[in-house]
Amino acid sequence: MGESAGLVLAATVGLGATVVMDLWCWWLRSMGVATLDYAMLGRWCGHWLHGRWFHVPIQKSHAIGAEKPLGWVLHYLTGMVFAVAWLEWFGPWPGVWTALLFGVLTLVLPWLVMQPALGAGLAASKTPRPWLSRGMSLTTHAIFGLAMWACWRLLMLFQS
Numbered sequence: 001m002g003e004s005a006g007l008v009l010a011a012t013v014g015l016g017a018t019v020v021m022d023l024w025c026w027w028l029r030s031m032g033v034a035t036l037d038y039a040m041l042g043r044w045c046g047h048w049l050h051g052r053w054f055h056v057p058i059q060k061s062h063a064i065g066a067e068k069p070l071g072w073v074l075h076y077l078t079g080m081v082f083a084v085a086w087l088e089w090f091g092p093w094p095g096v097w098t099a100l101l102f103g104v105l106t107l108v109l110p111w112l113v114m115q116p117a118l119g120a121g122l123a124a125s126k127t128p129r130p131w132l133s134r135g136m137s138l139t140t141h142a143i144f145g146l147a148m149w150a151c152w153r154l155l156m157l158f159q160s
Contacts (some may be wrong), residue, residue: 007084011153014083016151018076021144033136042071044118057119082106083148096149103145107137 026037044055046064055061064070082102090098111123111134120126124133 005089009152010033010084010087011080012155013087013148013151015076016079016154017083017144017147018079020147020151021079021140022149024140025141028136028140031103035136035140038071038075039068040071040118041114042069044114045074054117055119063147072131078109079144083151085146086145087152094149094152096146098153099145099149099157100142101145103141103143103148104138107143110137 017086030037040058043061043064046067047053047055047061052061084125086099086102090102115124116122120133121130124130124137127133
């Protein structure tokens, strides 16, 4: 498989895994569990253009034009970049355990960078129920990892 075909495959894996993760989050919201509003991701990134990285909390910062679509685009691009990295690091035959481990390792970004910058503290420490938030994040990112593997396997079936 050529390099550009491999990149398209990996991006497709990330796209599919992000859809699965979003279905999981949709189900959580239907059960009354709060999940990240991607408009806040768009707002956070939109404020970067003005040199502002930290918010206490992000919900109180002024809105950015098109923050919701921007947040969703960034969310999907992140999922695609993660899948590209996973497939690059673990080669052409990645296993389910590497996918699960990689999915869990992607928690570094929200716990150490995004949540503190959005005003939620390190690993959601400033939220009303930090351990619930951490558990939901861990589960969501594990599902993302497993979904990467499942999407990759499904795409491999169509490659044969």
